[in-house]
Amino acid sequence: MHIPDNYLSPVTCAVMAAAMVPVWTVSIKKVKAEITAAKMPMLGVAAAFSFLMMMFNIPLPGGTTGHAVGGIFIAVLLGPFAACISVTVALLIQAFLFGDGGILAFGANCFNMAFVLPFFGYAVYKFIKNRFKGEKGEYIGMAVGAYFGLNLAALITAIEFGIQPLLFKNAAGQPLYCPYPLSVAIPAMMLPHLLVAGFVEVAFTVGLYTFIKKASPEIINEVPEKKGKAIYGLVLALICLTPLGLLATGTAWGEWGAEDISGVITKGNALGFVPEGMKKGFSFNTFMPDYQINGLPEIVGYILSAVAGVVIFVLLFRIVAGLMKGHKSGGLVD
Amino acid sequence: MINDDINQNALPQWLIKTEAYAPSRDSAPFIQKSIITLLRILSRIHAQNAKAHIIQANPVIKMLYTFLFVLLLSMTGSLSFVAIAVVYQLAVLSLMRTEVLLGVVKVSLGVALFTFIVLLPTIFYGNFYSMQMILPKVFAAVVAVNLLSHTTRWNELTASVKYFHVPDLFIFVLDITIKYILLLGEFSLHMLYAVQLRSVGKNRNKVLSFSGIGGTLFLKSREMAEDMVAAMTCRGFSGEYRVYTKYRFRKMDALYVLIMALFVLLFIYT
Numbered sequence: 001m002h003i004p005d006n007y008l009s010p011v012t013c014a015v016m017a018a019a020m021v022p023v024w025t026v027s028i029k030k031v032k033a034e035i036t037a038a039k040m041p042m043l044g045v046a047a048a049f050s051f052l053m054m055m056f057n058i059p060l061p062g063g064t065t066g067h068a069v070g071g072i073f074i075a076v077l078l079g080p081f082a083a084c085i086s087v088t089v090a091l092l093i094q095a096f097l098f099g100d101g102g103i104l105a106f107g108a109n110c111f112n113m114a115f116v117l118p119f120f121g122y123a124v125y126k127f128i129k130n131r132f133k134g135e136k137g138e139y140i141g142m143a144v145g146a147y148f149g150l151n152l153a154a155l156i157t158a159i160e161f162g163i164q165p166l167l168f169k170n171a172a173g174q175p176l177y178c179p180y181p182l183s184v185a186i187p188a189m190m191l192p193h194l195l196v197a198g199f200v201e202v203a204f205t206v207g208l209y210t211f212i213k214k215a216s217p218e219i220i221n222e223v224p225e226k227k228g229k230a231i232y233g234l235v236l237a238l239i240c241l242t243p244l245g246l247l248a249t250g251t252a253w254g255e256w257g258a259e260d261i262s263g264v265i266t267k268g269n270a271l272g273f274v275p276e277g278m279k280k281g282f283s284f285n286t287f288m289p290d291y292q293i294n295g296l297p298e299i300v301g302y303i304l305s306a307v308a309g310v311v312i313f314v315l316l317f318r319i320v321a322g323l324m325k326g327h328k329s330g331g332l333v334d
Numbered sequence: 335m336i337n338d339d340i341n342q343n344a345l346p347q348w349l350i351k352t353e354a355y356a357p358s359r360d361s362a363p364f365i366q367k368s369i370i371t372l373l374r375i376l377s378r379i380h381a382q383n384a385k386a387h388i389i390q391a392n393p394v395i396k397m398l399y400t401f402l403f404v405l406l407l408s409m410t411g412s413l414s415f416v417a418i419a420v421v422y423q424l425a426v427l428s429l430m431r432t433e434v435l436l437g438v439v440k441v442s443l444g445v446a447l448f449t450f451i452v453l454l455p456t457i458f459y460g461n462f463y464s465m466q467m468i469l470p471k472v473f474a475a476v477v478a479v480n481l482l483s484h485t486t487r488w489n490e491l492t493a494s495v496k497y498f499h500v501p502d503l504f505i506f507v508l509d510i511t512i513k514y515i516l517l518l519g520e521f522s523l524h525m526l527y528a529v530q531l532r533s534v535g536k537n538r539n540k541v542l543s544f545s546g547i548g549g550t551l552f553l554k555s556r557e558m559a560e561d562m563v564a565a566m567t568c569r570g571f572s573g574e575y576r577v578y579t580k581y582r583f584r585k586m587d588a589l590y591v592l593i594m595a596l597f598v599l600l601f602i603y604t
Contacts, residue, residue: 004445006471010408037573038563040503044510045559048518049552051511055375056548057367059541065364089511097488099441099480103401104408170411174463179456207545208552216553
């Protein structure tokens with residue numbers, strides 16, 4: 001899943017790196033709150049472990065071998081924030097010192113493997129674990145989390161590849177970077193991950209966890225039991241997926257503007273006219289019409305609109321909650 | 335005769351029988367492959383300290399030079415720029431020592447081959463542009479980054495990110511990571527050897543040993559991390575860490591700057 005340079009456009013790389021900045025900031029804050037500065041070097045050892053785990057070959061049926069990322073295992077044992085930092089450091093060393101994975105694509109690689117994978121995997125693990133009590137829920141949660149965490153990361157990677165030919169073409173219409181559209185990139189990435197790599201990650205996560213639970217159960221008990229805020233991670237991931245909207249040509253059903261409605265097709269016939277009421281109706285000019293901001297590239301406009309939307313909703317909810325409870329409730333970064 | 339009697343009484347019967355035990359062959363490619371990967375990484379870490387390979391220049395300038403090269407290469411739409419970049423990197427490679435040359439070529443050709451396979455279907459769609467542009471771009475970029483890593487001391491490389499406002503403590507974590515990749519890597523290598531030595535003949539449990547190796551490695555890493563923190567606390571470490579970097583501007587640095595300027599001009603005019 002390590003993307004080399006020149007598969008993605010520098011613009012995509014910059015957007016992905018920018019998306020990682022808040023994730024890194026929050027992760028460092030969270031980890032700092034848990035361990036003192038004097039213990040920070042421990043993160044280096046965790047990163048070294050994460051690096052080596054990506055190098056281990058895991059036996060697959062038929063005598064072949066595969067690699068795991070190990071992000072979900074670290075997230076389960078050390079928390080998703082520590083996992084994010086360890087995997088990031090491991091990826092940094094791979095990219096700059098071992099030449100594995102691009103240096104421009106570093107942000108994108110971190111987004112897929114240090115953010116989506118551990119946070120989503122951990123969110124699924126927590127969700128299932130909290131619903132099925134006992135050991136069973138723990139193992140099922142871990143297996144499902146590892147499988148879907150890895151596959152979501154692969155899907156996001158495929159989307160990053162797939163949007164390249166749509167967004168970046170030269171004057172002759174030839175794709176400048178990854179030439180495969182979504183219709184090719186998604187199946188090409190997802191088939192091997194759904195069929196093989198996902199199970200490698202499951203075997204790795206569950207295998208190592210089972211061993212540690214037997215060999216050193218006190219470490220499992222040390223895992224801080226916290227109500228996961230991994231949902232924020234999901235929201236962030238969804239924000240970054242919003243440019244996918246660029247791919248759709250139509251308008252959402254029932255959300256037609258005056259210029260769209262004459263093209264609405266019912267039972268095979270286009271409407272063919274604009275209703276009088278809509279023609280002269282109230283027209284609202286937003287700050288970000290069609291999720292675009294003048295002077296900014298379309299994709300940036302989309303992401304900015306999504307961020308603004310989420311921020312406004314969070315603000316609204318916190319204001320309402322604050323008024324109802326009459327006291328300050330904690331934010332994400334406190 | 336008497337001697338034989340004594341021997342037969344003293345030793346159990348099964349011990350006297352000559353056995354022809356030939357263990358059935360067992361292959362565990364995952365252990366073999368893991369050993370090879372680990373050895374490659376460990377030897378790479380050991381080799382990065384070899385003085386002979388280091389190009390004596392300011393690591394910050396080297397890093398900027400590599401980053402600029404990869405960025406321009408990625409942004410260009412001109413085939414002549416790509417061609418010049420590839421030839422330039424090959425020329426630089428030809429000046430390197432044999433060990434560096436082989437190390438860089440191996441990694442770069444591997445990535446290039448992977449890219450070639452990935453891009454192969456585009457040819458059947460009649461798209462020759464991707465193969466013509468992306469393949470050489472990928473190759474030149476991988477060569478550039480690998481040359482940087484082979485010709486610079488890694489602790490200098492990590493220290494140089496201080497100029498990009500990376501906190502000192504993060505640089506410290508990076509250095510610790512490299513050291514512990516070496517330590518934990520050697521530790522896991524020993525475990526893999528142990529599994530290999532102790533399994534004679536067919537051993538179905540060998541497949542399950544990976545979770546034991548990985549799990550032990552995790553426990554060991556925690557133990558080592560705690561030991562290190564304790565040792566550092568004893569020596570007065572309080573979480574303050576300062577990276578000191580002092581570089582003079584040398585002749586070699588001027589050469590790097592000149593090449594950077596040439597590539598920028600080339601980018602603009604091609």
